[in-house]
Amino acid sequence: MASTTPPSSGSAQFTLFDADITMAPKPFRNPSHKTPTRRIKNSKQIVSDEIKRIQSLPDEARTAALVDTPTYMNVEAPPSVVPRKWWCDITGLKAPYRMPGNGMRYHNKEIYEVIKHLPPGVDQQYLQLRSANVVLR
Numbered sequence: 001m002a003s004t005t006p007p008s009s010g011s012a013q014f015t016l017f018d019a020d021i022t023m024a025p026k027p028f029r030n031p032s033h034k035t036p037t038r039r040i041k042n043s044k045q046i047v048s049d050e051i052k053r054i055q056s057l058p059d060e061a062r063t064a065a066l067v068d069t070p071t072y073m074n075v076e077a078p079p080s081v082v083p084r085k086w087w088c089d090i091t092g093l094k095a096p097y098r099m100p101g102n103g104m105r106y107h108n109k110e111i112y113e114v115i116k117h118l119p120p121g122v123d124q125q126y127l128q129l130r131s132a133n134v135v136l137r
Contacts (some may be wrong), residue, residue, distance in 0.1 A: 089112060089126045101133060 041049070054062055088095040089109040095105035099115055103125045106112050115123065127133040 089130065103127065103134075 086095045093107040
């Protein structure tokens with residue numbers, strides 16, 4: 001068993017004390033560094049704090065705050081002008097192509113070959129994953 005005592009001078013034997021990296025000097029650390037005490041809030045805490053803040057306002061300011069000032073409770077945004085992104089039903093990558101027969105989206109010609117040779121009904125199962133399946137009655 002290896003010794004746990006500090007090595008004596010002139011000893012050629014490797015000990016556990018030699019392998020302990022916690023005892024090694026760390027010149028890269030700043031001794032005056034203090035960890036910040038900033039608290040991170042989740043959205044539920046932010047909304048509850050916003051409700052408390054609005055309720056603590058006087059009546060006139062409360063109505064003005066609810067109508068004029070955007071808060072976490074009343075932010076409204078116009079529809080996005082960015083085009084919608086389509087994703088491959090097999091791989092999950094961006095899908096610039098769509099199979100005309102069943103509507104499955106695919107990434108490249110290799111995935112197209114896979115989709116072409118799917119057994120009957122499997123394509124509908126893939127489409128069902130993204131709620132785009134066609135139910136025939």
